[in-house]
Amino acid sequence: MSKRIAISVLSDAGLEASVSSHFGRCSYFTVVDVEGHTILHVDTVANPFYARHQPGQVPGFIQSLGAQVMLSGGMGGRAVEHFRQLGIEAVTGAAGTARETLKRYLGGELDGAEACTESVEHGHG
Template sequence: MIVTQKIVIPVEDQNGLDSKVASHFGKAPYFASIDLNGRGQIIETKIDPNTGEHLGGTGHPHENLLALKPTVIIACAMGPGGLHSFQNAGIMVLKAHGSTVSEVIANFKEGKLTPLTGGCPHAHEHHHTH
């Protein structure tokens, strides 16, 4: 089966398609990676831990996820660094609509998701060192 779409969604838990969508991309404990075939059927779902510096790891989550070669990122909110990084890499970034991965994927397949624009407007409780 040929993968035609790889969708990455930040999630709160490791419950596969029933995983709860995280409210903020960079602080999500996990990322769901969903592969779709040309007919929009799910052929693989994986949940991987967020190894970014926001959660004590290294690097920025968006930089770490580029290695997965996603075609679409779906999130409720995202900082401007992640948003611009994905957009510059030609990856579509959409606003999540739904509380679980399966709901978000259904809305994606039905064309109900809109582009995520402008990074998250809130102040972060952390500091980056550059």
């Protein structure tokens, strides 16, 4: 089964980019199409809401990219709920590079989303 997976990252280095600790404040998303454990295509997309965003805008953007999964270091509770409502699997706890995060996710070592407290500090709790 093929999947499109978005990963919040700090640069446009594709799978070698470091994962961002908070998806809404990341500079880029690495978008990966996979079939099982095989990588079919990798793209990097700038986050148009990097400087400023309202709750729900970034999850809506991820949906517009066709992603079924969003991997990130962390995200706020409202974002987790927005993704759930959009039918997108949100996963937090990612770290290292996008490649390492993807490998952990595909291997079943990374799943579930726990809201981070930092989102409250910038009004997204």
